[in-house]
Structures are given as C-alpha cells and as structure tokens.
Amino acid sequence: MQEELLVKQSLKGSHEAFEELVIKYEKSIYNIAYHYLLDRELALDISQETFLQAYQSLKALKDQTAFGAWLKRICRNKCLDYLRKNKEQNLSLEEIMSAETTLAKLPAEERTPEKSVAEKENIAHLERLLKEMPAEYREVLILRAFEDYSYEEIAQATKSSLGTVKSRIFRAKKMLKEQYERV
Amino acid sequence: MDRLKEYYDENEDFGEIDALLAAWSRQEADAPEDLHQKIMSALPQTPKKAKRTKKYIPYLATAALAAVVIMASLSLLQPGGEEQATEKMRSNDAALFNQAAMEDTEDTADAVSAEKGLANSTLAVQPANMDIAMEDMAIDWQKEKEEKEEMLSAQQELLAQAEDKEKAEAIIAWLEECLSAIEQEDSEKYEELLKNSPLNE
Numbered sequence: 001m002q003e004e005l006l007v008k009q010s011l012k013g014s015h016e017a018f019e020e021l022v023i024k025y026e027k028s029i030y031n032i033a034y035h036y037l038l039d040r041e042l043a044l045d046i047s048q049e050t051f052l053q054a055y056q057s058l059k060a061l062k063d064q065t066a067f068g069a070w071l072k073r074i075c076r077n078k079c080l081d082y083l084r085k086n087k088e089q090n091l092s093l094e095e096i097m098s099a100e101t102t103l104a105k106l107p108a109e110e111r112t113p114e115k116s117v118a119e120k121e122n123i124a125h126l127e128r129l130l131k132e133m134p135a136e137y138r139e140v141l142i143l144r145a146f147e148d149y150s151y152e153e154i155a156q157a158t159k160s161s162l163g164t165v166k167s168r169i170f171r172a173k174k175m176l177k178e179q180y181e182r183v
Numbered sequence: 184m185d186r187l188k189e190y191y192d193e194n195e196d197f198g199e200i201d202a203l204l205a206a207w208s209r210q211e212a213d214a215p216e217d218l219h220q221k222i223m224s225a226l227p228q229t230p231k232k233a234k235r236t237k238k239y240i241p242y243l244a245t246a247a248l249a250a251v252v253i254m255a256s257l258s259l260l261q262p263g264g265e266e267q268a269t270e271k272m273r274s275n276d277a278a279l280f281n282q283a284a285m286e287d288t289e290d291t292a293d294a295v296s297a298e299k300g301l302a303n304s305t306l307a308v309q310p311a312n313m314d315i316a317m318e319d320m321a322i323d324w325q326k327e328k329e330e331k332e333e334m335l336s337a338q339q340e341l342l343a344q345a346e347d348k349e350k351a352e353a354i355i356a357w358l359e360e361c362l363s364a365i366e367q368e369d370s371e372k373y374e375e376l377l378k379n380s381p382l383n384e
Contacts, residue, residue: 013329034212048225123207145204173197
C-alpha cells in the first residue's frame with residue numbers, strides 16, 4: 001500500500017495501517033538513534049518515543065507524502081535533545097586537549113595496541129571514543145559524518161555560528177585522532 | 184582576524200579519522216529482534232478493542248443513529264433514493280435496537296432504559312436524550328473523535344453526489360466544529376453542538 005494511503009488510514013484510526021508504517025521505518029529509525037546515542041537501550045527508547053510521538057501528532061503532518069522525512073526529523077530532534085540534556089561536562093578547550101580528558105581514562109583493555117585488525121573492530125573502538133566525547137563535539141561530528149550535513153546546516157541545527165561549528169569539528173577530529181593514535 | 188585561524192591547522196591530516204567516520208556512518212546498527220514488538224507495545228492500544236461500559240450504551244446508540252441519519256439523508260438527496268433510504272433507515276433502526284438490547288444481557292435494566300431512550304427518539308438526534316446520556320458519563324474524547332472523523336470522512340466522500348449541497352456542507356461544518364470541541368475537550372461546547380445538530384433539522 002502506498003505510504004500516503006497508510007498515513008490517511010492511520011489518521012482515520014487504523015492501527016494496522018500505522019503498524020505498516022512502523023514496519024517500514026523501524027530499522028532506519030533505530031539506526032539513526034543508535035548512531036547518535038551509541039547505546040542499544042537508549043536507541044530503543046528513542047525509537048519507541050519517536051513512533052509514539054508520530055502516532056499522537058500525525059494530524060500535524062502537513063505533507064502526507066513526507067512521512068518518512070518527518071519521522072526521521074522527530075527521531076533526530078529527540079536524540080539531540082537527549083545529548084544536550086545529558087551533557088556530563090562542558091569542558092574548556094584546554095581541558096579537552098589535555099591528557100586528563102575522559103577519553104584518556106578508557107580502561108586499559110580497551111586500549112589494545114593491536115591496530116587495524118578489522119574494520120569492525122576499528123569502528124567499535126571509534127564508537128567508544130565518540131561515546132566519551134563531550135556532547136557538543138559528538139553532535140557536530142554525527143551531523144557531519146552520519147547525516148552528511150553541510151557546515152551551514154549544522155550551524156542551523158545546533159543554533160551555533162558557522163565559526164563555532166568549524167572549530168568544533170576541527171577540535172573533535174583532533175581529539176579523536178589523538179586518542180585513536182594513542183592506543 | 185578570522186577566528187578559525189586560531190584553531191584550524193590546514194596541515195592537520197584527518198584522512199584516517201575521516202575514513203573511519205565514513206565507515207562508521209555506513210554501518211547499519213544491529214536492531215534487537217524484538218524491536219517491532221517493543222515499538223508497538225509503546226503505542227496506545229486501539230480504542231476500538233476497549234470494552235464499552237454500561238453507562239455508555241444510550242450515547243453510543245445515539246451516535247450510531249446519527250451516522251445512520253447521515254447515510255440515509257445522503258441517499259435521500261439522490262434522485263430516486265427516497266424509497267431505498269426509508270428501507271435502509273428502517274432496517275438500520277431495527278438493528279440498532281437489537282444491538283442496544285444485546286450489549287449487556289446481564290443487566291436488563293440498562294438495556295431497557297437504552298431502548299426506552301431510543302424508542303422515545305425520532306430518526307433525528309433528540310437533545311433531551313443526549314442530555315441524559317451526557318450527564319450520565321464522562322465523555323470518551325478518543326471515541327468521540329474517531330466517530331466524528333468517520334462521519335466526516337463519509338460525508339466528505341459523498342458530498343459530490345448530494346443534490347442539496349448546502350445541507351451537506353452544513354453537516355460537514357458542524358462535524359468540523361465538533362472535532363474542534365473534541366480536540367479542546369470542551370464538553371460544554373460539545374454538548375451545545377450536539378443539541379444544535381443540523382441532523383435535527
């Protein structure tokens with residue numbers, strides 16, 4: 001069934017039609033949430049909240065052909081809200097660049113000297129580093145690398161200036177590089 | 184001075200990190216096996232499956248009757264549809280009486296009172312009966328919304344065929360006002376709208 005029709009049926013109260021939409025988008029929504037939050041449980045929570053919000057506010061969707069984009073936007077906003085509300089710290093540049101950052105406090109077993117064994121292992125390692133990164137740096141990196149946003153789009157999404165975005169991306173990559181090379 | 188120069192070093196090589204980030208962004212996260220069930224369990228249960236309460240019987244019967252009236256009135260508006268519509272109303276009315284009586288066989292008093300309410304009514308919605316029903320219970324806004332949306336959708340679909348477009352449009356406008364009152368959960372306004380239904384005319 002066409003997506004627009006499923007949306008219309010859902011608006012009329014068809015639970016089955018909405019379930020079809022869930023089936024179509026659940027994996028991609030979970031994938032987005034996971035990339036932002038890097039935590040399986042959190043990604044699941046955000047996925048549930050995303051579909052619940054979509055279900056409850058379906059009437060607010062103006063363009064019924066754009067359900068997928070609208071759903072992903074809800075998910076993205078929820079993830080960004082979560083990251084912002086759960087900032088563990090707001091580090092200064094000096095602190096970030098210092099060897100005493102949380103990145104350096106990774107357990108020894110996670111800092112194995114074996115490098116580039118497999119891409120999957122490297123990615124898992126990258127995820128650990130990203131997870132420990134201050135929220136404002138992680139946010140811009142995700143928007144840039146995962147969402148493929150331009151600097152201007154990131155500035156809009158994060159309500160920051162273009163200069164701030166550029167410098168944050170630069171610092172974030174520098175942090176990642178240093179930590180990655182350290183292990 | 185460009186503030187970026189303070190931090191940005193063009194000689195910095197992020198090739199390896201960029202490649203890693205690109206690989207990471209392409210990697211699909213392994214979704215849990217029960218992802219679908221968990222998402223569906225977070226959604227509200229469909230109200231259609233909810234058990235109807237005894238107190239609700241008179242009002243549900245009235246709402247169903249209103250839907251019948253709409254369908255019948257539309258048939259009336261079509262050439263040669265009068266006889267067919269009268270027959271349809273007659274059969275629907277009988278079915279409605281049976282349904283009201285069957286809703287709760289344990290408590291015949293309730294069913295009798297529902298039948299009484301219906302027996303006193305004409306084919307149009309009677310404000311007096313509506314008052315009794317509305318006082319008797321808390322309004323199930325979700326249910327009301329669904330019913331009115333269904334009625335609105337049916338009315339809109341049949342609008343093109345109606346000969347008396349003015350009346351059909353008045354019913355649509357009334358249903359939209361009802362939905363607005365439902366949205367705001369404004370019971371006073373909603374009751375007033377039900378009393379002044381164009382279906383009574």
